[in-house]
Structure formats: C-alpha cells, structure tokens
Amino acid sequence: MSHFSPTAAVNYFFNYFLMKGVLVTIGLTVAAVVGGLILGMGIALLRMSSNPVLSGAARLYIWFFRGTPLLIQLVVIYSGLPQLGIKFSVITCALVGLILNEAAYLAEIVRSGFMAVSAGQREAAWALSLSPWVTFRRVTLPQAFRLMIPPLGNSINSLLKATSLASVISVEELMRRSDMLMQEHFQILEVYAAATAYYLILTSVWDAIQRRLEKHFGRSSAAKSRRVVARAPVVQASVEARA
C-alpha cells in the first residue's frame, strides 16, 4: 500500500461512524463553551471583587488551570480521581475537564472586556440613577461583550481542536473514531485526511459565525455609519420588540 487513495478518503469522509464522532466533537465544544462561559463569568466577577480572599481564590484557579496541560487535567479526572473514590462517566469526565479548563481562559477574557469599558460609562449610569442591575445589563455588559468577541472567538477555535484530547480518555469523538477506523483498515492518510477536512469545516463555520457576531455587535461604530443609517428602521423595530 504505497499510494494515497482519494476515493477511500472520500468514503471515510462520508462514513456514518465518523460523522457521529463529528457530532460528539460539536456537542463537547458547545457544552464546554456554555459551561465555561457561565463558570468563567463567575470567576471573572470574583477576580474583579474588592475582597482579597475572593479575588485571590479566582486568581489561584486561573493560575492552576492555565498553567497545566489540558491533557493532564483530563487524565487526572478520568484515571486519577477514581483512586480517591470519585468516579464519573467518560463523557462527564471530558466535560468537567474541558469546562474547568475553558473557564480559566474565558474568565480572563471576560475580565479584560469589562475593564476596557471606560469608567465614564458607569459614572454616567450612576448619574442617571440607573440601578446596578440595569447598569450591568444595559450599559457595561453589551460594551464589554463587543470587546470580548475577538478573543472569545480565538478561544473557542482552540477549544474545538482541544476536544480531540478527549480521545485519550476514550471519548468517541472525531479523533478517537478516526483512530479506530485507522486501526481497523490501516489507511492512515485517508482516514486522517477525512478527519482534517472535518476539523477545517468546523473551524471555518465558527469563523463565519464569529464574523457575523462581530458585525452585529459592532453596528454602532462610526466607521459603518452609512450602513447604520440605512438600517435605522430595523434598529427601531428591534427597540420596539424589546419593550
């Protein structure tokens, strides 16, 4: 077998078994992003707290999970914790590891987003008697979120690829199922060509989503003034819908 068979690669691409692995990869990514964002938001709030114990704990968390490889974290959760009597299913192990790890990165992104919103915005909100919740929800959060989108996009792109590490603890996602096919048929290049194509498709789709998000949340920037004028009625409609 000294040649590369494109037909075999295409066949692997449309292999039902591999496609199900792609779905698991997508599921892991989405769950880790959602879980990581919720946890990361909480850690970011602790990190920004004026209480030194709370901010110290958050800092310790971020230091630990960003300072150790995800691979070790996954292996410890999967094979190490049972030694202490703590046992999860394979999928739960992968999710716990990915979420804990992703949260540390997202916490720093969330925090930098909030810190980049100028103090004047909060002062204006105070001066207008806005409640702390309205100030957060309507003034600081939307502005911070806009600043978070580019680094958030990078982080999610990395996460998507990092889910392949879950193959090591036998989660049958795209990477693991590629390995399984490869071991069965020994068409190494053909199988991994199909897997590579799937990863490229997934990251490209995410790129496109990210670009749309940036465009949507950047609608008020002066550089796009002409388009915004043209869209004014749409904006108006969304204002009404919100009320």
Add this chain to the structure above:
Amino acid sequence: MSEMSMNTAGGVEGATAQPQLREVPAVRMEAVYKHYGDFTALNEVDLKVAKGEKIVVCGPSGSGKSTLIRCINHIEKHDEGLIYVNGIELDNQRKNIDAVRRDTGMVFQSFNLFPHMTVLENCTLAPMTANGMSEAEAKDLAMHFLTKVRIPDQAEKFPGQLSGGQQQRVAIARALCMRPKIMLFDEPTSALDPEMVKEVLETMKKLAEEGITMLCVTHEMGFAREVADRIVFMNEGKVVEQAAPQEFFSNPKSERARTFLDQIIH
C-alpha cells in the same frame, strides 16, 4: 406633566426632615474634605447654592473644581464634612444617594453617551428603567428634550455618528429626561473643537433662563459673565473667592485669582 409632579413629590418626601422647604438651599457643603492618597483635592470647602442659582466654578487645573461637583451627586465620595442636596444628606445611605441622584443631572467633559445605543435609546433608558415610564411616554419626553437641544432629527443615529457638539447636546437632553432640579456640568466644552463650543453654550444659556439650578465647571469666561449669578474661584482644593461675575472679573480680591484671570483672558 405627571412625571414632573411625581418627581417633585419624591423630592419633597426626601426632604421632609427640613420643615421650611423654601429655605432649603439646593446645595449646602460644610467643611468638606476629599483626599486621593496624599493629595488633598478638597480642603475644607464650604459652599451654599440657592435654588435657581447659576454658579460657575473656575480655577487652575488640579484645583478641585471637578471633584467639587462630582461630590454633589456622589460620583465621588467625600471623606469628611457634610453635603446636603435639596435637604437630603449624602451620608452613604443608598436611599439618600439615590434620592440625590434623582434630583441632579450631570453632563461630563467626555459626554459619556452609551455608544451602543441610539440617541433616542440613550435618552429613554433611565426614564423607563429608573422611573418606570412606558416606552411611548419616554419617547415623547426624549423627543421633547431633543427638540429643545435642536437635534430631534438625529434621534435614530448612534453617538459615534454625531459631532462632539451634537453629542454633548444629546448628553444634556439625556440628563434633562430625568427632570433634575439641579444640573451639574463638568467642563462641558473642554473636549470640543472650537467651532462646536458655541452651540453647547447656547443650549446651556437657554436652560439657565428656565430657572433650573446650575453648577458649571468651565473656563468659558464669556459664558460665566453672561449667565452666572456667582463665580466660585478655587485653588489647591479651597474656595478662595466667591463673587458676582462683574466684581470677580473687574476686581478680583485674591492674588491667585488675578494671576489666573491674566492667564486665561487674552
């Protein structure tokens, strides 16, 4: 004008500790201190502002002018001394701070409009969320004040699409939508291109004619001469001199005020 009477009722309720409402000054500061580390921004400041009075606060940079008016709505927290606004003491109680902020509107040097909201949304957010006004009412109110500052046609634009002068006029309208009794201006024209200064000052003059209490930190001495009832001159955190504009400009008492005027009036 139901929201107006609501607002007044709120003010009266907050001030019931003071029996003679008419004599309660808009602002009363007694021996107020404010420190930033080793730096004393306000050094034993006493100030009384009557209702309806127009005050211009001036002085060299770093003299504490901005800190002074930022303490009045508790954007900056004073360290010592007493501050009463419409008879409500600023004593760190949330409810008093809220009551004072409802009575005061503030205009900032850098406008501080919310960049992700349209001009109209900027103006309706506080009336709707803090005063529970319906969207239709809030829009009417916003359009009323946007018309007053002469930019009703920009209501659907975002702040970034407006000139500095227009943005500052929106900021004035936004503050007015909360129907404040006292307006605080913190160097409202300092960040503007020269040709935009006039439109903002004209707007402020019009506002002054309507009897609202105004405290304004500004270097615009023409405006001070024309509009102010009293000039408060500050230096190194102290109120050095207070006088009617005519007297202040023609015959400043302190040496510091004299050198200051020499420097800024060319």
